[in-house]
Amino acid sequence: MRSESAVPASGGGQVQSVARAFSLLEALATADTPLPLAEVAARTGLAVPTAHRLLRTLLDLGVARQLETRDYALGPRLIGLGERATPPLAESARGALIQLEEAAQETANLAVLDGDLVAYVAQVPSRHRMRMFTEVGRRVLPHASGVGKAMLATLPERRVRELLSRTGMPAYTPTSLTTEEELLADLRETRRRGFAIDDGEQEIGVRCIAVAVPGAVPPAALSISGPNARMTDAIVERAVTELTRAAQELA
Amino acid sequence: MRSESAVPASGGGQVQSVARAFSLLEALATADTPLPLAEVAARTGLAVPTAHRLLRTLLDLGVARQLETRDYALGPRLIGLGERATPPLAESARGALIQLEEAAQETANLAVLDGDLVAYVAQVPSRHRMRMFTEVGRRVLPHASGVGKAMLATLPERRVRELLSRTGMPAYTPTSLTTEEELLADLRETRRRGFAIDDGEQEIGVRCIAVAVPGAVPPAALSISGPNARMTDAIVERAVTELTRAAQELA
């Protein structure tokens, strides 16, 4: 059996088959249409019989389902799990996110700090055709995202240093901050001005404005993000006002 | 390694560790509070080191998360999966379900036919303290549920017979229908009166009124259910009116 790569979609894990199973689910989630077995196998890099056996298990569990065409899709069991995994904050932020998108016409996000990672828990996508793919559930390192920096700015420097020592500061783009001092300076600036800016630090060409929800435990933040061509000063100014108001209301 | 029972929470599967992983998630979902390792292991019947290894994998994948107390809870990754697993119908039915609960003060459900099983995909729980545990994601056999019978009544008898030959007709309570003829008669009656009744056939003491969504593919149905002490004739009459109206609107 090969022990090398094998599970590209999701990160490493401990129990191979479980990691592979979620890799399959992720593939089904990413596709905007149900997929035939061969396609799922190809996308996950699994051997066809292996993918088949895993999918059959997921089918039995109700976590995947199969159409008459034999194509596979996500199953209803995930609905309940997803709902119960949603923090109450996400529910109450729904309205705020809708208003934010309304005001800025750009994607509005809510994220919380989950351990050392930032997890996106709710989103209202921009009405524009060109927008970020929905990233609810995605987790990223805090040092290179608007929401992450907004949250870190609420923590004592000692906690930030500890976190960074565990996560490191990999660069995703040329503008990513990669040293502790750079980041701490940025956080001071964030506290001063009351909001965080991510100018292509996570992904080239994407600008993001974020404000922490005051007093939230675990830390949480709201953001508005879009292509920097559209995120003009005027929009940013408007976004800051709305974000700050929304964050206050949530608190 | 024991090959006997081992995974009580969820149904059988093919790949043991995947079935066990979901058994753990189910345990976390069922608990209304985060659980320590020992407790999760106990509830799933898994050995502590096994549960630990699986949970660590789920942690890495973001499907579970761990609080500072080391207790485990469902992770944010499930939110996105859950959303994408939700059929569009569930989204648009939200308003209708809220109105239904409003009118009857009893739990309102939306279910779809997933293969041979009925899957609950959306719910607005009753305001009463005494009510069904949320069952979004749960799948049951159609012959013994209100929504199931409402859906089956829309299918040609041949299709119903085929389905029954695959699923069988186990009795859950003394009033469960257990023969094909009984069920087919019930379905004819359902078509005649325009709604299905489940009088304690799924669970003793629970009465349920259901109406199919006309023309839905796959078949879908709305229902209102509650303890039969509260599901009086007056409530039922009101429920039927509202359910029928709501089902028309959804179609």
Place this chain on the structure above:
DNA sequence: TCTCATGATTCCATCATACGGAACGAATAC
């Protein structure tokens, strides 16, 4: 209706992988 091709499913020999008892370590209570 009969190829043929494509893809899904089942088999099965192989051994890597998941397993869990036991030992160890951390954290809290007493």
Place this chain on the structure above:
DNA sequence: GTATTCGTTCCGTATGATGGAATCATGAGA
């Protein structure tokens, strides 16, 4: 300071996951 409880790591074992090859559906094209 000691005991107790709970979490984590170790590691030998053999089970259960694996994937190449064979078989079986399905649908297209003639």
